[in-house]
Amino acid sequence: MTYLRPKFRHPELPKNKLGYSVDKYEGALSTLCAGCGHDSISAGIIQAAFELNIEPHKLAKLSGIGCSSKTPAYFLSNSHGFNSVHGRMPSVATGAAMANRDLTYFGVSGDGDTASIGMGQFVHVVRRNLNMTYIVMNNGCYGLTKGQDSATADRGSKNKSGEVNLFQSIDLASLAIELGATFVAQSFSGDKSQLVPLIKAAMSHPGFAFINVISPCVTFNNNLGSTKSYDFVREHVEATATIDFVPEMKEITANYEKGSSKEVKLHDGSYIQLKKLAEGWDPLDRLSAMNAVQNARAKNEILTGLLYMNPNSVDLHELIETSNKPLNSLKKSDLCPGSEALKAVNAGLR
């Protein structure tokens, strides 16, 4: 019986700049169904955190309830974690981020946790541009309660018992763009070559970075007629561009046809390099991003890759001018600056 993962790793595993090999970013052995897309996304998160040289104790992973929200147990065991109430991860994340701006915030949610019970929280965390990465592991069904259609199940999609979904689906990526998210991407759990650079870019983005990842439920929603099965997604996936995340400015040597490649600089000096851009799409232009998503939908395609980003993102801390130090590092002298300072404040109000 194997409930434990062997401790041995490949003897030649590379180390990142911190001297850690990728196994330092692993978590416990997954208890999700064998073949669950969520496990692939977890592996993508592990890889991204490893490649970004993130110190595990400088990251907080937050989640709500559901299969997706169980996954933080399966990656980054050495990081902070908070498994919140169903659909309430955004408020916990907001509170944590307000208190300690020095951590990297990584939220994991599912289609139920975000598009149903947590919708009220989701829309507000988007419009506030909280500096966090928010991944939805989207399988179009409630896997934890045996596969009922969720709010992201497409109209006409057939579930495992043969029932056809009658309702319109909520398109989370469109909604995020609409609400002013400053980084919106879409991906597929079965394509790590796209997913890992997207997660890395999202984690480097100063502001709310949203990734909607189609992640097939292998037990309840991988049947013929489902629009969230491995086969269907593979057949209907269309990428905006191939993406590379370049940690620091290097001379770009690859030669691409003019107009077919684009570099987007992030605040920390890193780059997102996009190649083979889809026609008529500009990742920095919200309208063209919305058009691209809608056009793809009309063609029954699933558009993946980076959809939109605003390189001039102003995150919540900057917007409301919070303390530039984590609250736990403030000294008494910062918190009680003395009567002279109080006088100055009062004088300002006269």
Added chain:
Amino acid sequence: MKPTNINDPEYFHKVVDCQHACPAHTPVPEYIRLIAEEKYTEAYMVNWDSNVFPGVLGRTCDRPCEPACRRGRVEEEPVAICRLKRVAADNKGDVKKHMPQGPFKSNGKKVALVGGGPAALTVARDLAPLGYEIHLFDEQKLGGGFMRSQIPSFRLPETVLNEEVNFILDLGIHTHFNHFVSSMKDLMAKEYDAIFVGTGAPRGRDLPDLPGRKEGDANIHIGINWLSSVAFEHTSKIGKKVIVLGGGNTAMDCCRTARRLGGEQVKVVVRSPFSEMKASPWEKEDAAHEDIPIIDNHVPKSFVIENGKLKGMMFDKVKAVYDEKGKRQLVSAGEQEVFIEADDVLVAVGQENSFPWIEKDLGIEFDKWNMPVVHETTFASTHKQVFFGGDAAFGPKNVITAVAQGHQAAISIDLMCKGEDLNVRPSPFVNLVSQKMGIHEWAYDSAVETDKRYAVPQAEKKVTLTNRKKEVELGFDIATGFKEAERCLNCDVQTVFATDKCIECDACVDICPTACITFTENAEENDLRSMLKMPATNHTQDLYVSSELKTNRVMVKDENVCLHCGLCAERCPTSAWDMQKFFYNVTKAHSGCASHK
């Protein structure tokens, strides 16, 4: 790359590194599992079928399996395969009832075996149950050959050897001990249907041209002759100061035996650098443990004789110099010659074959080195009825090689006697069975233990150095044997991939602890090796490549550091991966293979 042909038994055989490296291809993981289950008799019989002398080999084998063991690529040390074999032998129950039971119905054929060592005894064991009348000739008073005369009792107790030799002799072998075969011509005249020569490499090399060799002869001994004379109790003493010349396992046996016969200052002096000595590392360790210094880079120059008596030896210090082809040359360091005192010198600088008793006009061809011309797979000589095996065939090797060759020679003799083609060799016995019992349950213990290799306990030096027959190694006790057995990775439980079932969900890629699995576009082998999740840099290990998947990619698995933990199969939603136990056993003459090949 082309999809891997897993229907070729040699593919999975190679994955079982230990078994593949073993000259006799003993199913190692199979018997290690039996040991873990405390089925020592069964474990012994798996060994006995394959290597004939489990008790002997569990103490003295050269263990080519251990450097090959996958565990040694995953952590520091391989599984103690050899000493686990001894656990099976030490704790076995009544094994005799599982062996072929005579008397056997005669098939009317007679075979003569010259030499009573491991090769000849293997031929005897394989052929006797088929009804052959076997006549075994040996110049010594007991069977076992070099296992008896060369391997000291403190490494291999006589009782162990006797038991295993007798298992064979009890099959109804006609033994002719104390009988030196002095003429092949005479032997052939006795109308045997086949003659097997397993006379080993009986002549120890000497240093005849070294000054003082003749004068000091009384105190200069050829290592293998001296060991043999100790074994048969003709020699029981040696001087206090002893030099052993040579860096092989015989030198190690000589120096340790000398320590037990009164040698107080025993030194091994070897020409080559320490790291390039032929002796197995563990034998060097055992010598060091018995306070025997090994002086390397010293080339013997002369024996020093005073008043007609040996006083010691002069040596020239050298250093190893390598040319661009890596060929070694020992170049004098140009220093003054070194004198080392000695009462006795044991010369253990190699041994060679010698066939003075085979007349040259019998149709048995010899090459320019005076070695018989022997076919590499059939072990047939140029004479239709004469076969060679063991050290007699291709020069000095080891017991397990002699056994492996004995099996093949027995098959050839059987085929020849039936008038069949010697080159049509019987196929191995192969089986591949799924181990799946449930979602998390396998028919094998799939958990991977992290225990480091356990050391075999030894008897106290005080005791062992005063009693030549006291075995030094005590062997693993049952509890330690179990823990060591648990270190085995079960490499014979194969990861078998079914392309048509795979939905490319990546679950196996994500779970594999040692990053063996990659889904990628196909390419030529060298490119493919560099394209994997972890580049496959060990070219001695194969890539397992699937046929093309739906996405036009292929599954590529680097066999190198796979732990056979079964997690890929456990996390596979469609059972595209399955863990299947692969059993591979070399067919022997007595399994009746030759008739249904």
